[in-house]
Amino acid sequence: MGMGTKLKLYNTLTREKTGFEPIDANNVRMYVCGPTVYDFAHIGNARPVIVFDVLFRLLRHVYGDSHVTYVRNITDVDDKINARALRDFPGLPLNEAIRAVTEKTETQYLDDVKALGCLEPSEQPRATDNIAQMIEIIEKLIAKGHAYRASGEVLFDTKSMADYGQLSKRNLDEQQAGARVAVDVHKRSPGDFVLWKLSDENEPGWESPWGRGRPGWHIECSAMSGRYLGDVFDIHGGGLDLIFPHHENEIAQSRCAHGTEVMANVWMHNGFLQVEGRKMSKSEGNFVTIYDLLHTEVFGGRKWPGEVLRLAMLMTHYREPIDFSIKRLEEAERLLAKWPAADAGDGTVDETVLAALADDLNTVGAVQALHALAQAANADPSVLSRFAASAELLGVLPKKAQIDDAVVLAVDALVAMRLEMLKARNFAEADKIRDDLSAKGVQLKDGKDAATGERVTTWEVKR
Numbered sequence: 136m137g138m139g140t141k142l143k144l145y146n147t148l149t150r151e152k153t154g155f156e157p158i159d160a161n162n163v164r165m166y167v168c169g170p171t172v173y174d175f176a177h178i179g180n181a182r183p184v185i186v187f188d189v190l191f192r193l194l195r196h197v198y199g200d201s202h203v204t205y206v207r208n209i210t211d212v213d214d215k216i217n218a219r220a221l222r223d224f225p226g227l228p229l230n231e232a233i234r235a236v237t238e239k240t241e242t243q244y245l246d247d248v249k250a251l252g253c254l255e256p257s258e259q260p261r262a263t264d265n266i267a268q269m270i271e272i273i274e275k276l277i278a279k280g281h282a283y284r285a286s287g288e289v290l291f292d293t294k295s296m297a298d299y300g301q302l303s304k305r306n307l308d309e310q311q312a313g314a315r316v317a318v319d320v321h322k323r324s325p326g327d328f329v330l331w332k333l334s335d336e337n338e339p340g341w342e343s344p345w346g347r348g349r350p351g352w353h354i355e356c357s358a359m360s361g362r363y364l365g366d367v368f369d370i371h372g373g374g375l376d377l378i379f380p381h382h383e384n385e386i387a388q389s390r391c392a393h394g395t396e397v398m399a400n401v402w403m404h405n406g407f408l409q410v411e412g413r414k415m416s417k418s419e420g421n422f423v424t425i426y427d428l429l430h431t432e433v434f435g436g437r438k439w440p441g442e443v444l445r446l447a448m449l450m451t452h453y454r455e456p457i458d459f460s461i462k463r464l465e466e467a468e469r470l471l472a473k474w475p476a477a478d479a480g481d482g483t484v485d486e487t488v489l490a491a492l493a494d495d496l497n498t499v500g501a502v503q504a505l506h507a508l509a510q511a512a513n514a515d516p517s518v519l520s521r522f523a524a525s526a527e528l529l530g531v532l533p534k535k536a537q538i539d540d541a542v543v544l545a546v547d548a549l550v551a552m553r554l555e556m557l558k559a560r561n562f563a564e565a566d567k568i569r570d571d572l573s574a575k576g577v578q579l580k581d582g583k584d585a586a587t588g589e590r591v592t593t594w595e596v597k598r
Contacts, residue, residue, distance in 0.1 A: 136157060139494065140489060140490075140493045141154055141155075141157065142154070142155040142193070142194075142197060142551050143494055143495055144370070144401050144403060144495055144496075145403065145454060145477065145492065145495045146398070146400075146401045146403070147302060147403065147404050148301065148302055148380065148401070148402045148463050148552075152495050152534060154157070155369075155401065156228075157369050157543065158367065158368070158369055158400070159252065159253050160198055160202065161198075161202050162202060162203075162204055163194050163198050163202060163203045163204070163369055163370075164203075164204045164206075164364040164365070164368035164369045164370070165187070165190070165191065165194070165203070165204070165205045165206070165364075165368070165369060165370040165371070165372065166207075166208075166359075166360040166364055166368060166371050166372070166399065167183060167184075167187045167205070167206070167207045167211050167256075167357070167362075167371075167372040167373060168183075168207075168208065168245055168356060168372075168373040168374075168377055169207040169208045169210065169259070170209065170210065170212065171211075171213050171215065171216070172209055172211055172216070172236075172237045172240040172241045172244060173213060173215045173216040173218075173219045173236060173237070174215075174219070174240060174423070175240060175243055175244075175247075175299075175424040175426050175427075175445070176243075176244050176247055176248075176424060176426075177376070177411075177415065177422060177424050177425070177427050178415070178423050178424070178427070178444075178459055179246070179407075179408045179415055179429060180252055181308070181376070181425050181448065182288055182405050182408050182453075182457065182521050183312070183372060183374050184207075184248050184251065184253055184374055185251055185252075185403050185445055185448045185449065185530075185542055186204075186372070186405045186448070186453040186492050186496065187207075187251065187372045188251075188254060188530060189274070189405075189449070189496060189498060189529060189530065190202065190252040190370070190372070190491070190496060191205045191256070191404075192254065192528055192529075192530060193233075193492050193493070193528065195310035196484065196489075200354060203257070204257045204261065204364065205216050205256040205257045205259070205362070206256060206257065206258045206259075206359065206360065206363045206364055207256040207260075208259070208260050208261070208262065208355070208356060208359045209237075209241055209244075209259055209260070209262065210262050210352070211233070211234075211237040211241070211261050211262050211263050212233075212262045212263050212339060212349055212350065212355070212357060213352070213426075213509070214481070216233055216236055216237060217229070217233065217337075217338055217339060219236050220233045220235070220236045221337065224236070225234060226534055229337060229338070229339055230339050233339055233469045235310065236594040237261075239410045241261075243426060245263055247330060247424075247425040247426055247429065249388075249428050250425075250441035251348075251425065251441045251444055251445050252441055252442055252445045252510055252531065253530070254530075257364050260359045260363060261274060262350070262355040262359070264453060265355070265358045265359050265362060266341045266350065266363065268341050268358035268359070269331075269350045269354045269355065269358040270341075270344070271358075272354060272357055272358055272388060272389075272392045273289055273330045273331055273343075273354065274344065275392040275393075276291065276330065276388065276391055277289065278282075278296055278392060279392070279394075280292075281295045281296065281387075281391040281392075282330055283323065284345060285321035285322070285323075286319075287319035287332070287333040287344055287345075287346070287348075288321070288329055288330075288331065288332045289330045289331040290321075290322060290323075290327045290329055290330060291327055291328050291329075291330055291384065291387060292324070292327060292389075293322060293324055293326040293327050293328075294323065294324050294385065295389075295391070296391055296442060299326075299383070299387055300383060300470070301354070301386070302378055302379070302383050302386055303379035303382075303383050303401060305379060305383075311572070318420045319424060323367075327503070328351060328353065328361070328380065328384055329351035330350070330353075330354050330388070331343060331345055331348050331349070331350055331351065331354075331534055332348050332349060332351065333345070333346050333347065333348040333523060333545030334347055334348050334349050337453065342570050345419060347571055351379055352381065353380070353384035353385050353388060354388055356381070356385050356399075357385050357388040357389045358401075360385075360389070360398075361389060361393070366389065366393040366395050366398075367393075367395050367396075367397060367398065367399070367400070368398075368399050368400075369373070369399065369401060370399060370400070370402075370403060370456040371385075371398065371399035371401070371402050371403070372402075372403045372404070372405075374405055374407075375406055375407055376403060376406065376407070377404070378404060383400065385452040386398045386400060404454070405449075405453045405454065406453065406454050406455050407455045407456045407457075408456070408457045408459055409456065409457070409458050409459065409460075410422075410423060410458075410460070411460050411461070412458055412460070428444060429444075434461065434464075435464065435465075437459040438466075439464055440468075442471060442531055442533070443464055443467050443468045443471060444467075445530060445531060446467040446470065446471060446502070447459070447463045447466070449465040449498040449499075449501075449502055449531070450463065450466070450467060450498070450499060450502055450527060451498075451499065452496075452497060452499050453496055453497065453498065454495075457568075467504070470506060471531070471533060473510070473513075473520065474505075474506075474509040474522075474526070474533050475507070475512050475513055475519060475533070476521075476533045476534060476535045476536070477512075477519050477522065477523035477526075477532065477533070477534075477535065478523065478534065478535055479523050479524065479527040479532055480520050480523060480524070480527075481520075481524075482519075482521050482523050482524035483520075483521060483523075483524055484523050484524045484525050484528050485504060485505075485508055485522075485524075485525040486507055487500075487504040487507075488490050488501045488504045488508070488525040488528065488529070489525075489528075491503075491504055492528070492529075496530065499523075501529060502529070502531075503588045504525075505522070505525055505531070506523060507530065508521060508522040509522055509526075527536065536557075536576065536597075537598035538596055543562060546572065546577055546594060549568050549571075549572060550592050550594060552568060552578065553565045553568040553569065553579075554590065555583070556568070556591060557590065572594070573597075576596055576597045577594050577596055578591065578594060578595050578597045579592055579593075579594050579595075580593050580594065580595070
């Protein structure tokens with residue numbers, strides 16, 4: 136398709152869907168807020184990961200794989216992480232304990248999102264590796280009169296920015312009405328937020344011009360996006376819950392530090408996720424992690440394949456709220472079961488699938504078009520390469536099972552052994568062999584040889 140396809144994206148900043156024009160078509164730049172790695176990622180965290188992975192794939196398709204830079208950060212400095220580190224590793228020095236907590240959960244997160252069919256971003260910076268960049272931005276903000284020191288903290292002065300609040304469309308007066316009644320006395324305005332705070336002995340800290348301390352949450356993303364994508368970039372994504380205060384405050388920091396009109400040209404936000412019709416929370420008992428869904432039987436009494444979880448997400452438009460339910464997963468699974476297995480070759484992507492995705496990531500329309508293609512491919516093998524290329528663009532291509540020669544020999548031997556058991560009327564053993572193979576994904580089919588009437592068993596690898 137090349138540059139012929141016109142990509143349209145809904146921009147939270149302007150509240151409208153407009154044609155996408157990259158700043159530099161040779162380097163299309165996108166930043167998405169990643170996880171705070173103090174605990175296993177929940178299914179709500181999976182939604183932006185999958186949504187923006189589809190956008191990443193689409194941008195690569197339009198502009199070329201080497202012309203898209205996608206940055207998704209890892210937040211590894213946070214008060215919840217400190218608490219978890221003190222709880223789980225009381226014997227270790229704090230900074231080591233924190234690294235122990237975050238490395239375990241980060242590794243798990245990366246495994247989880249890989250199982251959901253997501254490509255690796257171009258860069259995955261950790262907050263703790265970007266402290267110097269954060270300090271630099273804070274120094275600029277102080278120098279330009281946008282930040283001040285009070286009671287051991289450095290705070291951003293929201294009153295110093297004329298158009299603070301443009302993303303969430305909340306003006307300062309409304310925010311003050313909604314702010315906590317007991318405002319911290321050292322703040323000039325209730326809406327002012329922390330850029331740097333001093334650390335106690337039992338809290339992680341880095342040396343800075345304002346003493347040993349740690350960054351506020353928002354400054355981390357300003358520093359990491361600026362370092363890898365520049366002062367102004369194309370797309371910034373995340374969940375709807377991040378619009379205020381996180382994204383609003385990122386914009387304030389970055390624009391005021393760099394003197395720019397915008398931080399990112401397009402702001403994209405995915406809708407909320409509920410589980411079985413209720414807000415997900417530990418108290419509701421419907422809090423599910425990606426890990427649990429993939430590896431345990433907590434949801435619907437069974438494990439779910441990553442591609443089923445992914446397709447279930449894509450069956451709702453990204454801006455709509457999603458109800459993540461067993462029914463929805465079963466629907467996705469039934470759909471996938473009807474699709475042919477294939478290897479992504481060099482087929483062309485179907486125009487209908489592409490047009491749907493180019494229209495503000497209409498994955499609902501894309502999945503419908505893909506299903507029609509799958510049915511066509513089942514009837515006519517010449518359609519298979521177009522189906523495969525289109526499914527690959529969505530990251531939901533049912534892969535052909537790869538099986539090596541040693542396994543083939545073993546299966547053949549077991550099939551022969553089972554035939555002997557059947558002849559000897561040892562049905563229990565024969566059934567056990569069949570069930571063991573089935574558990575390993577090998578399906579047996581019994582038939583009769585047309586000429587001899589003898590029992591013949593063939594087998595195939597199930598997806």
